[in-house]
Amino acid sequence: MKFTEEHEWLREEGDLIVVGITEHAATQLGDIVFVELPEVGDTVSKDDEIVVIESVKAASDILAPLDGEIVEVNEALADAPATVNDDAMEAGWFFKIKPSDLSPMDDYMDEAAYKKLID
Amino acid sequence: MKVTEITDRALLALQGPAAERVLSALDPKAAAMRFMDVATLTLDGVEAWVSRSGYTGEDGYEISVPADQAEALARALLAHDDVEPAGLGARDALRLEAGLCLYGHDIDAATSPVEAGLTWAIQKVRRPGGARAGGYPGATIIEQQLDADAPRKRVGLLPEGRAPMREGVTLFASETSTDPIGTITSGGFGPTFGGPVAMGYVARPHADTGTKLFGELRGKRLPLSVAKLPFVPAHFKR
Structure with missing residues (x-):
């Protein structure tokens, strides 16, 4: 699993990458009340703002970590956005992307480096 | 003094x-x-x-x-x-649910008390017909608005979906109309109310409770309706 400085986690699943935000980020945001996801089939570029998360405190954007195509989104979050608070690393995933360029993965942090970032 | x-x-x-x-x-x-x-x-x-x-x-x-x-x-x-x-976030959620104005957001030096729904703050003796009527800053326009109503009014706004609509969201009368009829001045998620709540100013013809409006959020027009304030009843010790 890899981590971005934007507090996203990226998990390889076959030739797809599953993306969510870390437990640390979810805790910092507070109670999440709304998540707006991209559309399946969207072609996205790295650093595009493709997810909007609204917590009781604030609205924040999540950036596409890679170039590619959105192949699946977590529809359950529409009715249960608090899943991101309850289970950020598993059930609270946002989208699956079919990457067209995997090279940025080398620049992302491993778990140890991310833990260091948030300590 | x-x-x-x-x-x-x-x-x-x-x-x-x-x-x-x-x-x-x-x-x-x-x-x-x-x-x-x-x-x-x-x-x-x-x-x-x-x-x-x-x-x-x-x-x-x-x-x-x-x-x-x-x-x-x-x-x-x-x-x-x-x-x-x-902290301030909790206080802001509570005052919004209570329909209370935040200075610099819901009211400022350009707002009249008639537009803002704050005429309770004007003493009876200073109103038209009172013993000491007028003679305060803004009296001319305030007296005119007390008589003929203000061109815009502060109202409660209830987004229909789950997406909070925050300060600065522009309001329209329909999904396709080009001229804005108002703007949100405070908005967010109401934890006690259990959903998104907002307040803002709309042109008088669109200010009646129940009026359907649209707010433009990230390029999309989403429905909301004019609602009575407060969203959560006050619990003052009267």
Whole structure:
């Protein structure tokens, strides 16, 4: 699993990458009340703002970590956005992307480096 | 008249249904106060100017104490099981649910009390026909608006979906109309209400409760409707 400085986690699943935000980020945001996801089939570029998360405190954007195509989104979050608070690393995933360029993965942090970032 | 600015005191607010029980344990006089009463109490040895008021829509007290004793009093209050610290985000959610204006957002130097729904703040004697009518800043336009209504009104707004609509969202009469008819001045998620809530200004023809409007959020027009304020009833100690 890899981590971005934007507090996203990226998990390889076959030739797809599953993306969510870390437990640390979810805790910092507070109670999440709304998540707006991209559309399946969207072609996205790295650093595009493709997810909007609204917590009781604030609205924040999540950036596409890679170039590619959105192949699946977590529809359950529409009715249960608090899943991101309850289970950020598993059930609270946002989208699956079919990457067209995997090279940025080398620049992302491993778990140890991310833990260091948030300590 | 001479006005002296007091600069050596700090203000704490103790708000919520347990406020009376907590404060009257420190000074029993707190329990006898009603909404907007002011009294000097002795709290944990500190002389405090206390009013039974606040900006949350809940019962509670605002407590003015010498600045150098504020932290000690805050810690004494927090030592009570029923007291938790709450920051500006919590206060903002509560005052929005209570339909209370935030200066610089819902009202500013360009807002009239008629537009803002704050005419209760104008004494009867200063209104048209009163013994001391007029003669205050803005009297001409305020008197005209009291008579013929204001061209825009502050209203409550309820987004239909789950997406909060925050300050700055532009409002339209339909999904396709090009001319804005208003704007959101405060908005967010109401934790007590259990959904997104907002307030803002709309042109008078669109200000009636129940009127359907659209707010433009990230390029999309999403439905909302004009709603009565407050979203959560006030619990003042009348």
